[in-house]
Amino acid sequence: EAQVTQNPRYLITVTGKKLTVTCSQNMNHEYMSWYRQDPGLGLRQIYYSMNVEVTDKGDVPEGYKVSRKEKRNFPLILESPSPNQTSLYFCASSLLNRGGSGANVLTFGAGSRLTVL
Amino acid sequence: AQKITQTQPGMFVQEKEAVTLDCTYDTSDPSYGLFWYKQPSSGEMIFLIYQGSYDQQNATEGRYSLNFQKARKSANLVISASQLGDSAMYFCAMREGMNSGGYQKVTFGTGTKLQVIP
Numbered sequence: 001e002a003q004v005t006q007n008p009r010y011l012i013t014v015t016g017k018k019l020t021v022t023c024s025q026n027m028n029h030e031y032m033s034w035y036r037q038d039p040g041l042g043l044r045q046i047y048y049s050m051n052v053e054v055t056d057k058g059d060v061p062e063g064y065k066v067s068r069k070e071k072r073n074f075p076l077i078l079e080s081p082s083p084n085q086t087s088l089y090f091c092a093s094s095l096l097n098r099g100g101s102g103a104n105v106l107t108f109g110a111g112s113r114l115t116v117l
Numbered sequence: 118a119q120k121i122t123q124t125q126p127g128m129f130v131q132e133k134e135a136v137t138l139d140c141t142y143d144t145s146d147p148s149y150g151l152f153w154y155k156q157p158s159s160g161e162m163i164f165l166i167y168q169g170s171y172d173q174q175n176a177t178e179g180r181y182s183l184n185f186q187k188a189r190k191s192a193n194l195v196i197s198a199s200q201l202g203d204s205a206m207y208f209c210a211m212r213e214g215m216n217s218g219g220y221q222k223v224t225f226g227t228g229t230k231l232q233v234i235p
Binding site: 110 | 228
């Protein structure tokens with residue numbers, strides 16, 4: 001089954017304790033991205049990657065790191081989590097066809113709910 | 118300026134009636150895509166419909182249609198014959214840089230919570 005898999009789905013941690021949220025896709029998608037969802041703010045893009053070793057900042061990158069060493073994986077790293085990073089996180093991927101093709105539809109993971117105390 | 122604006126935080130619609138969810142966008146990129154996603158209370162993000170900036174006709178997918186008015190920069194979602202299962206959060210999103218060799222940022226609106234009344 002074509003899917004984006006995120007782990008963990010739920011996590012409670014404490015301020016300053018480094019954590020990694022993994023994201024893996026099995027669709028051979030070039031494009032991968034991370035979002036956080038907060039009430040009243042919708043989804044905001046944290047980082048995205050156009051391909052292996054190609055990443056760029058989204059709208060809210062502060063406090064996060066990413067890496068894209070393999071095409072299928074795009075982990076999100078919180079080096080020193082703070083309470084304002086408590087949120088619902090989504091990973092998503094898509095093909096990267098150019099020319100306005102509808103195949104650039106994002107497929108989302110199930111989400112990871114993170115609480116930082 | 119907000120890149121994606123959804124001005125209706127919440128809406129009610131009677132079952133079997135049609136409903137329009139508003140979305141306006143702002144970009145100077147000539148090549149972009151507009152998407153609508155549905156998020157039910159279970160939390161997953163479900164793709165509904167897509168409209169490319171160069172598409173001449175409005176997109177349709179079953180009971181969903183996208184009213185694309187390029188000059189007004191609006192991309193409203195129309196749901197015909199609402200069902201109880203349509204009760205959910207709906208997000209409008211824009212993907213820029215579709216024709217470029219560079220970035221492809223994606224911006225979401227703040228969402229509209231739709232409740233279908235029996």
